[in-house]
Amino acid sequence: MDKKSPIKITLTERDESVTITQWVYQTLRSAVMYGEILPGRVLTIRELAGILDxxxxxxxxxxRQLAAENALEIQGNRRVMVPKMTAMKFNELCEARIAIESHAAARALPYIDNDRLEQLRSLDSMIDQAQEEENLDQISILNQNFHRALYTANPHQVTLPLIESLWLQLGPFMRMATSELEEHYLVDRHNEAMSAIERKDAYALQMAIAADIREGIAFAGTPEMLHTFIENSGH
Amino acid sequence: MDKKSPIKITLTERDESVTITQWVYQTLRSAVMYGEILPGRVLTIRELAGILDxxxxxxxxxxRQLAAENALEIQGNRRVMVPKMTAMKFNELCEARIAIESHAAARALPYIDNDRLEQLRSLDSMIDQAQEEENLDQISILNQNFHRALYTANPHQVTLPLIESLWLQLGPFMRMATSELEEHYLVDRHNEAMSAIERKDAYALQMAIAADIREGIAFAGTPEMLHTFIENSGH
DNA sequence: CTTTATTGTTTGTGATCACAAAAGCGTGAT
DNA sequence: ATCACGCTTTTGTGATCACAAACAATAAAG
Incomplete structure (x- = not known):
């Protein structure tokens, strides 16, 4: 019997064309991203192997791969755990997101063609729809897809892996906070971003991206709420 | 007999307190960083295991860890190689460095105390000395240490792993270019950075860091030279 | 001479085992 | 109660093996 809280991981069917390692990686990545594994929880190889069969x-x-992406943390004792969060670190991660993603957006702007624009418009309207349905999970996923679609317009793009690393580190806490929020209040900044893109206005786009990220944080909860989750995640 | 060019990797004595995996990681990381493995070269597990004994x-x-850090690339065929470079990608990496590192510098500035300032001054003077001796390897290492010491002044710093990933990706090509340069011409921007730090002038510090990075690139070679190396790295 | 089939080899993936270090745990002393 | 010590169990690390897929090279056919 485990003394630690039992881990409940969402399992998906494994595609035969994918290696087992890749499937395990994606499964654990999702589990971390969606806060299924509590920060501070120690993960052992054999336990996970048993759960995932x-x-x-x-x-x-x-x-090891997730640790290299900063999604997990290897301690001196060689034990692996989901990193704990502090309010200051959370803030640093958000500011890093703004700095890097606004840069990536500006660098992608010149490469956005009609196809890409159409794709972004489609995602934008899907986000609007998900907001009416108040489907938080869907909003979160579509929002990521929107950002990804924007940045990858740049064919020589090199920052997406870095951005995804930041998303992974923030993921658990975004989720923990939003799941407890009944009332949420969200201004859609994607429309502003779309407008900036159509006008090819790099500065306006950067402002829209920055605002979107900041409000995504505010959407996740007030600083006080966040603090509560962060403090409690330790034990 | 290998059909591919034989790999010559600088080996260091292995500290007993370090796991073999860590030692291999550091060894291969240095080999990539210093361009000992040519971009495009296919690496096989058994070959490296033989070389490293x-x-x-x-x-x-x-x-796998190096691939997660974008130092190596895993192709669809599951083969591992040092990523090839293009002029556009090189440029994107440089611009990403400027965006992220100037951000990291500004975020670190408020945390710089007297001890840290002294450390930075020491590194600055060591760089001056290495420049007089025209010791390119030493300059490169000390320059990295200077940047690291600056960014890590921020105790909640989260961007250093991302920055190191960019260094790793640029490393081979910086090296390849500098090693061929007889005449080099380098204005020391660290003095400007030190001055900005002492005045607690965030904007000036960002400008100095940006200039340092840009001139580090120029120091690596003219765009034409770089182009030569990039093109030749394919075959 | 070029192209396709086929065979032999190399390589990554994954499973299993051995071992030393770390963690947990009960016992006893202060 | 609290801490220290010795014992048992758990855990990460590293080595070895089996196997299927990818690769290379040769042979056959156009």
Whole structure:
């Protein structure tokens, strides 16, 4: 019997064309991203291997990869855990997102063609729809897709892996906060971003992206709420 | 007999307190960073295990970690190689460095105390000395240490892993270019940075960092030279 | 001479095992 | 109660093996 809280991981069917390591990686990545594993929780290779019903080997490789992406943390004792959060670190992650993503957006702008514009418009309207339905999970996923679609317009783009690393680190806490929020209040900044893109106005786009990120944080909860989750995540 | 060019990797004595995987990781990381492995070169687990005289297992883990840090690239065929470079990608990496590092510098500035200032001054003077001796390797290492010491003044810093990833991706090409340069012409921007730090002038510091990075690139070679190396790295 | 089939080899993936270090745990002393 | 010590169990690390997919090279056919 585990003394620690039992881990409940959402399992998906494994595609035969994908290696076991890749499947384990994606599964654990989602689990971390969606806060299914509490920060501070110690992960052992054998335990995860048992839960996922695979041998320890693919788990080892997936854990090392996630640690390299800063999604997990390897302590001096060689134990792996989901990193704990502090209010200051949370703030640093948000500011880093703004700095890097507004840069990536500006660098992508000149490459946005009609196809890409159409794709962004489509995502934008899907987000509007998800907001009416108040489907928080869907909003979160579509929002990521929107940002990704924007940045990857730049064919020589090199920052997306770095951005995804930041998303991974923020993920658990965004989720923990939003899941407790009944009333949420969200101004859609994507419309502003779309307008800036159509006008090819790099500065306005950067402002819209920055505002979107900031309000995504505010959407996640007030600083006090966040503080509560962060403090409680330790024990 | 290998059909591909033989790999010559600088080996260091392995500290007993360090795991084999960590030692392999650091060894391969240095080899990539210093351009000892040519971009495009396919790396196999067993070959590296033979060169480093370890079993394939630690090599597997080190390769996966380096790939997660974008130092290596895993192709669809599951083969691992040092990523090839293009002029556009090189430019994107430089611009990403400027955006992220100037951000990190500004965020670190309020935390710089006397001890840190002294450390930075010491590194600054060591760089001056290395420049007089025209010791390119030493300059490069000290320059990295200077940047690291600056950014890590912020105790809640989260961007250093991202910055190091960019350094790793640029490393081979900086090296390849500098090694061919006889005449080099370098204005020391660290003095400007030091001055900005002492005045607690965030904007000036960002400008100095940006200039330092840009001139580090220029120092690496003219765009034409770089182009030569990039094109030749394919075959 | 070029192209396609086929065979032999190399390589990554994944499973299993051995071992030393770390963690947990009960016992006893202060 | 609290801490220290010795014992048992758990855990990460690393080595070795089996296997299927990818690759390379040769042979056959156009």
């Amino acid at each position: 695979v041998s320890p080997m693919p788990v080892r490789e997936a854990l | 370890v079993s394939p297992m630690p090599v597997r883990e080190a390769l």
